[in-house]
Amino acid sequence: MIPTRFSAAVLLFLSLLLPSLCLGIRSFxxxxxxxxxxxxxxxxxxxxxxxxxxGADCPVSTDGEFGSSCDTxxxxxxxxxxxxxxxxxMAAVHSVLRHASCPExxxxxxxxxxFDPVSPRVLTQLVRSTFPSLNFKVYIFREDAVINLISSSxxxxxxxxxxxxxxxxGDILDRCVERVIYLDSDVIVVDDIRKLWDIPLSGNRVIGAxxxxxxxxxxxxxxxxxxxxxxxxxxxSRKPCYFNTGVMVMDLExxxxxxxxKRIENWMxxxxxxxxxxxxxxxxxxxxxxxxxxxxxxxxxxxxxxxxNVRGSxxxxxxxxxxxxHWSGKGKPWxxxxxxxxxxxxxxxxxxxxxxxxxxxxxxSSPTSSSTLVGNSGYFL
Numbered sequence: 001m002i003p004t005r006f007s008a009a010v011l012l013f014l015s016l017l018l019p020s021l022c023l024g025i026r027s028f029x030x031x032x033x034x035x036x037x038x039x040x041x042x043x044x045x046x047x048x049x050x051x052x053x054x055g056a057d058c059p060v061s062t063d064g065e066f067g068s069s070c071d072t073x074x075x076x077x078x079x080x081x082x083x084x085x086x087x088x089x090m091a092a093v094h095s096v097l098r099h100a101s102c103p104e105x106x107x108x109x110x111x112x113x114x115f116d117p118v119s120p121r122v123l124t125q126l127v128r129s130t131f132p133s134l135n136f137k138v139y140i141f142r143e144d145a146v147i148n149l150i151s152s153s154x155x156x157x158x159x160x161x162x163x164x165x166x167x168x169x170g171d172i173l174d175r176c177v178e179r180v181i182y183l184d185s186d187v188i189v190v191d192d193i194r195k196l197w198d199i200p201l202s203g204n205r206v207i208g209a210x211x212x213x214x215x216x217x218x219x220x221x222x223x224x225x226x227x228x229x230x231x232x233x234x235x236x237s238r239k240p241c242y243f244n245t246g247v248m249v250m251d252l253e254x255x256x257x258x259x260x261x262k263r264i265e266n267w268m269x270x271x272x273x274x275x276x277x278x279x280x281x282x283x284x285x286x287x288x289x290x291x292x293x294x295x296x297x298x299x300x301x302x303x304x305x306x307x308x309n310v311r312g313s314x315x316x317x318x319x320x321x322x323x324x325x326h327w328s329g330k331g332k333p334w335x336x337x338x339x340x341x342x343x344x345x346x347x348x349x350x351x352x353x354x355x356x357x358x359x360x361x362x363x364x365s366s367p368t369s370s371s372t373l374v375g376n377s378g379y380f381l
Contacts, residue, residue, distance in 0.1 A: 045355070045356040046090055046126065046129075046130045046354040046355060046356065047130075047354050047355075047356065048129065048130055048131075048132065049093075049094050049097070049130055049131050049354055050098075051132060051133050052097045052098065052100070052103035052104075052133065053103065053104055053133065054102045054103065054104045054105065055101065055102065057101075058101070058102035058104070058105060059073055059102070059105065060073070067104075067107075067135045069107060069109065069137050069173075069174045069176065069177060070174060070176035070177070071107065072178075073105060074105050074106065074107040074135065075100075075105060075106045075107070075181070075193055075194055075197045076107050076109060076177055076179060076180045076181065077096065077106060077107070077108050077109065077180065077181045077182075077183055077193070078108075078109040078110075078111065078166070078169055078173065078180045078181070078182045078183070079092065079093075079108065079109070079110055079111070079182075079183050079184075079185060080110070080111045080112070080113075080141075080162050080163075080165050080184075080185060081110040081111065081112045081120075081123050081127070081138065081185075082112065082113055082116050082118075082123075082162055083116055083117050083118040083123070084160075085185040085186065085332075086118075086123070086126075087334045087353065087355050088185040088186045088327075088332065088333075088334060089110075089185040090127075090130060090353075090354045090355070091188065091334075091349060091352040091353050091354065092183060092184075092185060092186075092187050092188060092189070092352075093108060093127075093131060093134070094131075094352045094354055095187075095188045095189045095190065095352045096183075096189045096193050097131070097134070098352070099189055099190055099191055099192055099193070100192055100193050100194065101192045101194060102194065103133075104133070104135070105194075106135065106193065107135045107136065107137075108134060108135070108136040108137075109136070109137055109139065109169075109173050109177070109180065110123075110124075110127065110136060110137070110138045110139070111138075111139050111141045111162070111165040111169075111172060112124075112138055112139070112140055112141065113140075113141055113143055113161065113162045114140050114141060114142050114143055115143065116162075120138055120140050123138065124138045130354060137174075139172045139173065141161070141162060141165045141168070141172065143161035143162070145168065146161050146164045146167070146168070147161055149164075149265060149268040149269060149272065150164065150268070151268070151271050151272055151275070163280055163281050164280075164281050166182050166245060166248075166281070167261055167264050167265070167281070167284075168261060169182065169250065169252065169255070170252050170255040170256045170260070170261055171261060173252065177252055178251070178252055178253045179197075179249070179250065179251055179252060179253075180249075180250050180252055181193070181196060181197060181247075181248070181249055181250070182245075182246075182247070182248045182250055183246070183247060184246035184247070184326065184328065186246075186306065186326065186327040186328065186332055186333075187246065187247065187324055187325065187326045187327070188324070188325045188348065188349050188352055189323070189324050190322060190323060190324065190325065190348075191299075191323035191324070195323070196249060196296070196300055196323070196324075197249070199249055199294070199296055200294075201249065201251050201254075201294045202294060204254065205251070205254075205292060205293065205294045206250065206251050206254045206255050206258065206260060206289065206292075207248050207249065207250050207251070207289055207293055207294065208248065208249035208250075208293065208294030208295070208296050209243040209244065209245070209247060209248045209249070209293055209294075209296055209301070210243060210244070210247070210295070210296045210297065210298045210299075210300055210301040211241040211242070211243045211293055211295050211296075212241060212242045212243065212244075212298075213241035213242075215241070215242040217240055217241065217242055217286075217290070220242065220277060220279060220282070220283055220286055221276055221277050221283060222275055222276055222277060222278065224274065224275065224276060225276035225277065228276075231276065234287060235290065235291065238290060238291025238292060239291050240286065240290030240291040241290065241291070241293070242286070242290075243285075243286075243289075243290075243293050244282075244301055244303045244326070244328060245281065245282055245285050246301070246303065246326055246328055247296075247300060247301040247303075247324060247326065249294070249296065260288060263288050264284040264285065264288055267283070267284040267287050267288070268284055271283075271284075279309075297323075298318065298320055299320060299321045299322055299323040299324070300323050300324050301324055301326050302317055302318055302322050302324060302325050302326060303326040303328045304318075304326070304328055304329055305317075305325060305326060305327040305328070305329070305331075305333075305343075305345055306327040306328050306329030306330055306331040306332060306333075307329040307330055307331045308329055308330065309329060309330055310330065311330065312329055312330030312331030312332075313331065314331070314343035314344065314345070315329075315343075315345075316344075316345070317345065325345070325348060325349070327349070331343070333345075333346040333349040333350070334349075334353065334355070337349075337350060337353075
């Protein structure tokens with residue numbers, strides 16, 4: 001527990017030392033889980049984002065519930081929201097709004113852990129203050145739903161229960177949400193998100209994502225998996241390719257009807273008994289959907305910019321156009337920038353960073369040509 005008088009003294013010192021950084025920055029009083037006292041956490045400071053509004057060519061609401069989670073005219077995006085990746089999440093949201101042709105027609109569904117060091121209510125207040133016009137809703141993810149299914153992974157961060165929240169979107173999100181784009185917190189969108197939203201899922205396909213068929217698919221599973229004649233037969237009638245689950249278009253109606261959450265859980269239960277993979281939440285998705293994914297252009301997931309899962313070394317872009325940058329892997333741009341050891345491509349993430357260190361540069365930000373700056377607050381809990 002940090003005494004209130006101590007925190008007040010620290011904040012007074014910081015305000016005198018860094019007066020220029022205190023202008024236009026929001027901070028909150030935080031109640032730490034398990035403690036009675038509240039204290040202010042300086043790192044929870046973000047500049048208010050520009051207020052992006054629709055252009056004249058944007059559609060009107062189809063059901064009279066504009067801004068609600070059930071509005072079918074909106075682009076629905078699901079992301080996790082936690083204290084560890086908060087800075088990345090804020091930058092990702094900012095990038096989506098900045099490049100959206102109709103930013104008011106984007107609705108964010110944030111999934112927050114029940115026992116995060118910063119409570120879901122405080123995280124909600126922070127999002128609301130940073131993005132006053134944002135349509136969003138925060139859902140609480142009860143970690144006990146998955147904690148007993150998680151096995152050890154090659155990197156400890158991949159064992160975070162919130163990393164498995166994507167498995168439960170069909171249960172967590174409102175039943176009226178029939179389709180959603182899932183995005184990891186370490187992405188930046190540099191194109192109109194509606195282009196991704198409009199990609200059709202043909203036949204009975206449940207998810208769409210960029211596939212990488214040149215990747216060595218066998219390495220995502222252990223030798224014991226491939227040597228088992230029963231288990232390896234799961235791919236007998238399919239031609240699976242690797243895909244990254246950090247960017248997916250998901251048909252939640254088909255997901256619910258097909259009980260895909262339970263199918264994924266079945267593989268996780270088997271993993272607890274017999275180790276068949278080493279990488280967190282990805283392999284169960286490959287087992288269930290590999291070979292039956294709607295192919296999306298690679299431009300929508302320039303992944304791997306965070307390096308591998310051990311060293312997090314710098315990597316270049318893949319050849320071709322770019323609509324979304326993804327710092328999957330150990331290295332995160334905000335961590336490398338703060339350490340003064342950035343990779344070259346981290347400079348592409350930095351303009352979307354709303355953290356206090358960049359507050360003085362936000363005045364020069366401008367929206368895309370199809371949107372204008374004004375306000376219309378949306379807040380749901």
